[in-house]
Amino acid sequence: MPLDLQATEAVRRRMQRTSRKDNPFERSIRSQLHARGLRYRIHYPIPGMKRTTCDFAFPGLKIAVFLDGCFWHGCEVHPPSVKKNTEFWLAKIERNRARDVRATAHLTELGWTxxxxxxxxxxxxxxxxxxxxxxTRRDRHLTALRAR
Ligand SMILES: [Zn+2]
Structure with missing residues (x-):
């Protein structure tokens, strides 16, 4: 197989692994939380941000959880190695990172953890x-309710 096609194949495989919602990483975390009796909402829409969700949330406690794939979110420990369409992928990762920063800032402003x-x-x-x-949040929440 020509080199550039191999790279394309590698990129495709990586996309299949981590771009999907409900990838093995997310599922593993969620099932462990579930086993501990914690209940959450998956792919919860971020209030006031169009077409943006967190991976899961505890809306009553205002906790949002994001599980970031190393490739898609530009982890610095694992810099992306793309041999084809480098500009395209780097620009895409950069946009993801910018959106991550916006989402975090937005939720924090609304009082979310x-x-x-x-x-x-x-x-x-x-x-x-x-x-x-x-x-911790639940305790604080209950204390606040009792204080009413
Ligand atoms: Zn990483």
Whole structure:
């Protein structure tokens, strides 16, 4: 196979792995949270931002979780290696990163807690972190309700 076609094939495979909603990384995190009794909404639309969702959310507690694929979100530990249409891919990744920054800023302004994780991070550590933030928020939420 010619070299440029191989690159195209590699890009295609990577897209299949991480661009899809519901990729194995997301599913693994979600099933571990579910096993811990945590209930969330998946692909939750970000209030006030068109066509933008978080990977999942705890809307009552205003917690948004993003699980960022290393390629698509431009992880610096794993710089993208694309041999074909480099400009195109880099521009696309740059746009994704800009949108990530906007979404985080927007949600933070609305009083949400935003949790972002990279695909390369340990899933156990991610799950523990999310669970602990949920617990803290829930406690604060209950205290606020009781104080009314
Ligand atoms: Zn990475």
């Amino acid at each position: 935003v949790l972002r994780f990279w695909e390369h991070e340990q899933t156990d550590a991610i799950v523990t972190r999310i669970a602990s933030v949920v617990e």
